[in-house]
Amino acid sequence: MQTYDLEANGLRGLNSALQELNGSSNKTAWEIVNPKGSHAIAVGLNAPIDVTINGSTGYYCAGMNQQATVTVKGSVGPGVAENMMSGTVIVEGDASQYAGATGQGGLLVIKGNASSRCGISMKGIDIVVHGNIGHMCAFMGQAGNLVVLGDAGDALGDSCYEARFFVRGSVKSLGADCIEKEMRPEHIEILKDLLARAGADAKPEEFKRYGSARKLYNFDVDNAQAY
Amino acid sequence: MDNTNIPRTVPIQSATFSNPINAEIRRAAASGIYDIRGGGAKRKVPHFDDLLFLGASISRYPLEGYREKCDTKVTLGTRFAKKPIELDIPITIAGMSFGALSGPAKEALGRGASAAGTSTTTGDGGMTPEERGHSTKLVYQYLPSRYGMNPDDLRKADAIEVVVGQGAKPGGGGMLLGQKISDRVAQMRCLPKGIDQRSACRHPDWTGPDDLEIKILELREITDWQVPIYVKVGGTRPYYDTALAVKAGADVVVLDGMQGGTAATQDVFIEHVGLPTLACIRPAVQALQDLGVHREVQLVVSGGIRTGADVAKALALGADAVAIGTAALIALGDNDPKWESEYQKLGTTTGAYDDWHEGKDPAGITTQDAELMKRLDPIDAGRRLRNYLKVMTLEAQTIARACGHNHLHNLEPEDLCALTMEAAAMARVPLAGTDWYPGKAGF
Numbered sequence: 001m002q003t004y005d006l007e008a009n010g011l012r013g014l015n016s017a018l019q020e021l022n023g024s025s026n027k028t029a030w031e032i033v034n035p036k037g038s039h040a041i042a043v044g045l046n047a048p049i050d051v052t053i054n055g056s057t058g059y060y061c062a063g064m065n066q067q068a069t070v071t072v073k074g075s076v077g078p079g080v081a082e083n084m085m086s087g088t089v090i091v092e093g094d095a096s097q098y099a100g101a102t103g104q105g106g107l108l109v110i111k112g113n114a115s116s117r118c119g120i121s122m123k124g125i126d127i128v129v130h131g132n133i134g135h136m137c138a139f140m141g142q143a144g145n146l147v148v149l150g151d152a153g154d155a156l157g158d159s160c161y162e163a164r165f166f167v168r169g170s171v172k173s174l175g176a177d178c179i180e181k182e183m184r185p186e187h188i189e190i191l192k193d194l195l196a197r198a199g200a201d202a203k204p205e206e207f208k209r210y211g212s213a214r215k216l217y218n219f220d221v222d223n224a225q226a227y
Numbered sequence: 228m229d230n231t232n233i234p235r236t237v238p239i240q241s242a243t244f245s246n247p248i249n250a251e252i253r254r255a256a257a258s259g260i261y262d263i264r265g266g267g268a269k270r271k272v273p274h275f276d277d278l279l280f281l282g283a284s285i286s287r288y289p290l291e292g293y294r295e296k297c298d299t300k301v302t303l304g305t306r307f308a309k310k311p312i313e314l315d316i317p318i319t320i321a322g323m324s325f326g327a328l329s330g331p332a333k334e335a336l337g338r339g340a341s342a343a344g345t346s347t348t349t350g351d352g353g354m355t356p357e358e359r360g361h362s363t364k365l366v367y368q369y370l371p372s373r374y375g376m377n378p379d380d381l382r383k384a385d386a387i388e389v390v391v392g393q394g395a396k397p398g399g400g401g402m403l404l405g406q407k408i409s410d411r412v413a414q415m416r417c418l419p420k421g422i423d424q425r426s427a428c429r430h431p432d433w434t435g436p437d438d439l440e441i442k443i444l445e446l447r448e449i450t451d452w453q454v455p456i457y458v459k460v461g462g463t464r465p466y467y468d469t470a471l472a473v474k475a476g477a478d479v480v481v482l483d484g485m486q487g488g489t490a491a492t493q494d495v496f497i498e499h500v501g502l503p504t505l506a507c508i509r510p511a512v513q514a515l516q517d518l519g520v521h522r523e524v525q526l527v528v529s530g531g532i533r534t535g536a537d538v539a540k541a542l543a544l545g546a547d548a549v550a551i552g553t554a555a556l557i558a559l560g561d562n563d564p565k566w567e568s569e570y571q572k573l574g575t576t577t578g579a580y581d582d583w584h585e586g587k588d589p590a591g592i593t594t595q596d597a598e599l600m601k602r603l604d605p606i607d608a609g610r611r612l613r614n615y616l617k618v619m620t621l622e623a624q625t626i627a628r629a630c631g632h633n634h635l636h637n638l639e640p641e642d643l644c645a646l647t648m649e650a651a652a653m654a655r656v657p658l659a660g661t662d663w664y665p666g667k668a669g670f
Contacts, residue, residue, distance in 0.1 A: 015448045039441045044378050044449030059438070060445040064378040079432040083376055098432040102373040104417065120431040121373060123417040140427065142417050159425070161418055217422040218405050221259045 002027050006041065007034035014041070018068075021047040037077065042070050045087070062089045065106060081108045084125055097134075100127045103144065109198040116153065119146045122163050128198035138163055139175065147194050149202050157210055161217075165210040166191055168202055177216040183209045262494040263402075265583030265593065266553060267395050267486040267530065272503040274486070275537040277650030278643050279659065283631045290628040297624040298634040301548050303525045304386060304455020304478040307447070311455055311478075312364055312386050314548070315344025316620045317635055318538055321483075321529050321552035322368045322388060322459070324350025326403050326412045326424075327490030327583065328556075330357055332592040334605040335559050337361030339612025343620075348388060348550070351401060351426050353415050354380040361609075366457065369446065371400065372426040374416040378449055386479070387446055388457040389439070391430075391468075394487030394530040397461025397501045401426035402491055407586040409595040439475040447476075457481050462502040462530065466510035473515065473524050480515075481550065482507050484530030488553040490593065491584030504530035504541075506653040509640075512545030521545065522636075535622020542623070543638035544654060558615035559608040560590045 004014050014032065021027060030051045035041055039058035042051050045068040053061070056074030065084045072080075075093030084103040091099075094112035101117070103125025110118075110127070116134035119127050124143040132150035139155070141163030151169035158175020164187070165178075174180075183204075191204035216223055240246065251262065283289035290297060304311035320340045325333050327350060334357045340347040346364035353375015359365055367384030369376065381387065392398060403412075403424040413420040433442045443456050458472040459481035472480045484504025489497065508528055515521035528541045529550035541549050553561075562570075564577045569589035573582065583593035591602035627635050630642045644659040645651035651658040652665035 011448065012452070016451065019449075019451070040445040040448045043445050046378070059441045060432075063445050064381075064449055066378065078438075082432050083373060083378075085377060101432040102376065104377065117431070121427070123373070139431075140425065161422075217419070219260075219402070219423050 001029045001031055003031045003033060005033050006038055007036055011038060011040065015043060018042055018045050018047075018049070018051065021045075021049055023048060025049075035074070039077070042068070045070070048087075056093065065089060075112065080110075081106070081125075084108065094131070095129075099129075100125050103127070107194075107197060113150070119144070119163070122146065126194055128194055128200055130198075130200055132169070135172075136175070138165055141165075145190060145194060147191065147198070147200075147207070149200055157212070159216060160212045162212065164190070166204075166207040167210065168207045171208075171210070174210065177213050178210055179213045181209045181211045183207070263404075263491055263584055264494050264497070264581040265488060265490050266497070266581040267488040268498050268501075268503075270498050272485070273505050273647065273649040273653055274503060274531060275505060275540045277505070277646045278540050278654055278656065279646060280536075280539070280543075280626055280630055280642050281644060282629045287631040289631050290633060292625065292628055295628065296633060297628050299620055299624065301525070301636070303457075303527070303548065306455075306478045306520070306524055307452065307476065308386075308455040308478055309451075309453045310385075312346060312366075314346060314364065316616060317542060317548035317623075318343075318532075318616055318619055319345050319366075319527065319548055319550045320347035320555050321487070321550040322348035322350040322366070322390065323552055323556075324352040324403075324490065325355045325358065326350075326352040326374075326407060326416070326595070328592060329594055329600040329603065330355060330411075331600055331603045331605040332556075332559060332608070333358045334361050335603065335608035335612060336555060337365070338605060338609025339555070339558070339616065340364070342609065342613035343616035345616065346385065349384075351403075352412065353377075354383065355415075359383055361605075368459075370426065371428065371430045372416075372424075373431065374424075374426070381446070382450055384450075384454060386455040386457055387450070388459050388481060389443065389446070389477075390459045391439075391472075392461035392463070392483075393459065393489060394461045394483035394485050394501055394504070395489035396492045396496045397463045398428060399492060399496055399500070400428035401489070402584075404491065404584050404586075407584070407595045412595060436471040436475050439471075443476045455479055457527070459483060461485075461487075462504065462507035463500075465502070465507040466514045469511040469514040469526070470518060473518050473520055477524060479525045479527060480511065481527045481529065482511050483550075484528070486531030487529050488556075503653070504528060504532075505650060508541060508544040508546055509653070509655045515545075522547065535619040535624075536626060538619055539623040539626040539635065539638055540643065542635050543642050544640060544656075547636065554615070555612055556592055558612045559592055560603060560611070561588070561592050563590055566590055 032053045035055040037058045043063040046066040051070045058077040060079045062070040069088045071090045078097045081089040082101045084106040086106045090109045095110045095114040099118040100108045102121045104123045108127045110129045113131035114133045119138040122141045122144045128147040135153035141160040148167045152171045155175035157178030188204045301317040341363040348366040366386040370390045405421045455478040457479040458477040460468040462484040485501035525547035528546040566589035586594045588594040591599045643656040
């Protein structure tokens with residue numbers, strides 16, 4: 001286990017050290033201490049390593065992650081795992097706005113609550129939130145799965161494309177062109193897998209599925225009021 | 228009374244309800260939708276044509292045209308980047324997306340720009356291998372949609388341009404209509420084929436200059452602080468936007484006036500939102516000067532740059548470089564008279580064709596149609612672009628030498644005068660034959 005004191009040694013040194021790693025390095029486990037809400041911690045990683053951050057972080061923690069498993073033992077600021085490509089990011093606390101924004105792959109697990117715009121413009125990422133999510137989540141979501149064990153705020157899935165949303169609790173309101181959809185066996189399988197990988201204690205049958213009605217896919221002036 | 232010999236009032240067309248306006252009213256009434264088109268503002272606005280260079284005289288002497296050197300090199304990104312971009316000429320190619328443009332057109336832009344020693348820029352939709360492969364200097368746009376965005380391509384870029392807005396539609400997003408969404412475009416953007424693809428007007432994970440500063444930090448951390456970070460804004464509040472971009476940590480500010488083109492947006496947006504390019508430059512330069520970073524943070528100006536004279540005028544007003552988009556497409560072959568019969572079939576004519584969003588471009592540039600694309604030879608088109616860039620550079624050098632300067636960057640506002648009050652006010656150079664411009668104290 002490599003231990004890095006962020007307060008003492010600085011951000012550039014940390015990211016540089018982590019970004020230099022590749023699959024052949026033996027330095028596969030890292031612990032970061034004293035993050036103290038710093039921004040851009042562990043961004044741009046591209047190796048199958050485990051990084052544990054002992055404390056809360058600022059903006060864009062684990063941004064654009066590839067391959068790595070990043071665990072935050074605290075809460076995260078805006079844009080955690082933004083544009084993640086692959087790997088896993090686990091937040092043991094809460095997440096601020098834009099969690100998993102534009103993510104293209106990998107798994108983001110938030111064990112607390114996620115604020116507004118979680119999964120905005122998601123492009124293939126899987127996100128599992130153990131708690132509740134705020135308003136405008138998955139706005140313009142293109143692909144991937146957003147699983148919420150708690151409740152969802154206003155305008156879930158507004159203007160979404162092909163992303164899927166699974167919510168166990170209540171949904172305050174659905175966004176434009178987002179509707180409740182039939183939960184078919186293949187969705188149960190997807191959900192079962194995601195819940196297991198996220199360590200979530202819930203049954204797939206307890207969830208409802210939401211997604212695009214696909215009525216706004218091609219502009220029609222008669223739908224103008226929906227935009 | 229016999230009225231036959233009384234002169235009749237001649238028919239008078241209304242200046243307010245002109246034929247084009249009436250035609251648009253009828254079109255709107257019939258279709259129920261606003262007009263969407265490509266390109267930039269077509270209305271006449273104060274522009275570089277309203278400025279003149281004074282040339283040398285007794286008070287300063289010129290340089291010999293074919294004997295004395297007039298340098299054109301420019302370095303962009305000297306503030307924080309480990310590897311600033313060094314260009315042979317201060318004319319770059321503006322961001323235009325694969326999707327809006329065909330693959331051969333993007334390749335041609337890369338070939339032409341590289342041959343002329345300058346950079347080209349990606350656009351909404353990501354980086355294509357042919358564009359990267361044919362561009363010695365490639366700027367990677369970081370847009371609100373994040374279509375095709377990935378860290379591997381980010382690290383292949385020679386610079387990153389965070390796009391906040393563009394001159395044709397400051398404050399607006401974009402729409403790539405379904406007819407241009409081929410299998411490849413759909414795959415790159417992670418969306419179904421054939422649907423209209425919206426591009427958001429705001430970035431999904433930051434709002435405001437304080438957030439932008441952190442976003443730039445993240446991009447620098449991911450790219451090891453190697454490459455310059457540009458911030459591109461549409462011309463709206465150039466003083467404050469430039470100042471805020473500098474505060475957020477930009478290496479380069481790209482400022483795009485309302486004549487700057489777009490692949491597609493509402494005509495009402497193009498013609499009625501934003502500032503003319505001429506009105507943007509001096510406030511932006513003022514902001515850089517007030518912050519003590521003029522020339523340390525470089526300013527790239529775009530929107531209606533057509534000739535070497537335009538380049539020289541933009542640089543004289545304080546820009547470090549310019550970017551061209553529409554002009555580059557015309558150099559490739561857009562709106563070429565040889566396609567006139569086909570323009571006629573589309574209900575338009577050479578020089579007026581702007582339905583770039585429909586994907587039916589006879590020149591094979593703004594299309595994803597496999598047959599139309601074949602009409603553009605990227606090697607020939609790239610050569611035309613290189614020639615055009617060379618000519619613009621020679622023209623700008625000609626003017627600079629005539630003003631007594633051995634580098635294009637030595638051009639200055641004192642080399643200029645204005646033909647109109649409006650241009651004098653916007654460019655803050657004297658009205659021709661006077662030592663005064665509107666807003667200058669003393670009158």
